[in-house]
Amino acid sequence: MTENTENTETALNTKMLQMLKSLDAKKLSELQKAQNSGVSAAFASINELPDITPYGSLPAADESALRAEIRDFLQRQYAKKASSLENLQLRAHICGVMETRLTRTSDAHGNPLPAKKLPIATITKILTSLASFKMIGANEIESSLYLYNAVEGIYEERPHFIGRLVNKITPEAMQRDRTEVINRISDSLDISEITKKENLAVLKNGIFDIEKHELLPFSPKYTFVTKTDAVWDETATEEPTFGKKCWTLSKALSTYFDGQRDEIVAFFYACQNAILTNKPSKTFVYFYSKAGQTGKGTLTQLLINLVGKQNAGSANVETIESRFGLASVYDKALIYGNENDMPMSKTGSNNLKNLATGDGITVDRKGVSAITVSPTPLVVQSMNTEPNFAIYNGGIKARARIFVFEHSFVDEGDEDTLVKSEYINSPKLLKWLTHKVLSMDVPDRIPNFQASLAATDEAQSRAFDVYDDWINDRFETFKGSEFPLKALFLDFDTWRMKNGDDDTEKVSQIKFSKELRRHLGVNWFYDPKHGCASISDETADDLARYASMGADVKLYKENFLSGRQATIRKI
Secondary structure, eight states: OOHHHHHHHHHHHHHHHHHHHHOSHHHHHHHHHHHHTTOOGGGHHHHHGGGSSOTTSSOHHHHHHHHHHHHHHHHHHHTSOOSSHHHHHHHHHHHHHHHHHHTOOBOTTSOBOOOOOOOHHHHHHHHHHHSOEEEEESSSSSEEEEEEETTTTEEEOOHHHHHHHHHHHOTTOOHHHHHHHHHHHHHTSOEEOOOOOTTEEEETTEEEETTTTEEEOOOTTSOOOOOOOOOOOTTOOSOOOBTTTTBOHHHHHHHHTTTOHHHHHHHHHHHHHHHOTTSOOSOEEEEEOSSSSSSHHHHHHHHHHHHOGGGEEEOOHHHHHSTTTTTTTTTOSEEEEOOOOSOGGGSOOHHHHHHHHTOOEEEEETTEEEEEEOOOOEEEEEESSOOOOSSOOHHHHHHEEEEEOOOOOTTOTHHHHHHHHTGGGOHHHHHHHHHHHHTSOOOSSOOOOHHHHHHHHHHHHHSOOHHHHHHHHTGGGOOSSEEEHHHHHHHHHHHHHHTTOTTSOOOOHHHHHHHHHHHHGGGEEEESSOOOOOOOHHHHHHHHHHHSSSOOHHHHHHHHSSSSOOEEEEO
16 A cells, blocks of 8 residues: 555545544534535535545554544434434444444455345344334334424324334335334333323423423333324414404404303313324214305314324214224324215214224224224214214214304305414414413313204204114015014124114113014014024024124024024014
8 A cells, every 4th residue: 555545545534534523413403404405515525534545555553543532423313312303313324334344344455345234133232222212002023113293292003204214224124124123122122112191292382281280391211102293382372353343262262152151161172182182082063064165174174284294184974984094194183084985873883982082993004914002083074964873862962062053155255265364274263272271271172052053952863762773774684584582682782883883771682572572563473482484594693694703603503593582473
């Protein structure tokens, strides 16, 4: 190696030492800004670091000093978590470069050897040092790896982003390497449950303690996965006015709800519930109007604006009850649905009830493992048809809050347009609304009100009778002219529970028998003594599978299809 070459390499190493010493918080901030603005030149020197003078061409003292500087730099990086996901990417990349630089060697002639792919253990160390991770779920099977987003104050399930971080650290990483890193991090963590402190809500600018009326800083010690974009501003105490007519939200609500103060107050409590992301609503909200342009779309959009578009998910009742319907909305603060025109009598209510109560739900996800969570969103559904329910019971009446919109704004002109395009999007309005509802008391659930009670009573009068509903849904599909009453009762009881009638008083077989005879009418004969002989095997199997929930079919037939027992026989 010539003297000029040695001098050049010494100069490059000196540059590297200077670069390492300059990578303090200010320098990292500058590099981050350059990255965010798309300026790649700022990273040129960093990316070149692994190819700077290989070890072996310098005196031992210089080589040792260089290694010491790199190790010291890495130690400082690993001592502090990343301040943002962008900062995490930057620092993961730099740490990967530095760790790779430590592995650089040269041959006997002083020529650099190719850089080695970093070990999985080193990549894992970099990520767990710079970022906070948690395994969130009910158990080891139904749980997932979450990454803490320090800017948002919540944990996020972002496997693809973690994979990109691995490649930031070592570009040579393959898919199996990314998978192994994720598995190693996951295996090192205990299962964490969502923080269940109902007094805490994750806002855009911090964690609000509604009991102490205090805004706390974000912290990874809390296990939150849901937040809103609501901003707490203690000075936002005066309701803003807009336009020539001095529009205010309070006056608009008075118009929407025909001056009914209890209904207006209930809406404010709905807004409160949307913001209190960690508190079960114990209710679900319906916006109902027969006509269009009544304001229900405006108030739905107001709620979306309040929590933030990315924190709201669209799903109607049918979607909520479908197999994969919750996959994209289970971690949202608000679930809203529009135009629920389908008869709700055709839809179950289990998921809807669990969302209201905060009970555990197993969420099926396409291509991803299922996860068991206890979400607590506010569910708001808009309807153009009169509310109906699969089975009407006291539980429905206790949970449903039906806001009835009767005032039409068809002729309101420009004012109505401005309400939707400007007024309800105003940060000043949203801050005032946040301050107002977070300054109110916190009831167990959204208070009921007269219009909702009247609407649920009306729904009760229209609701399918539970026996008629079972007959239409199940009995008419059975093949045969004779059926054992015991088998029918078991089928009815199971169907009733599956369709959300768990709040109804227990139905006895004696009562079922009387109601069945009354609902079937004169075409069916009730025989209290003679066993059933002509029931079809297909129907028997159907009943067995449904009513006995997996019981042995042969045993089922022996118990219920023979002997002296009551039957229903077609005349």
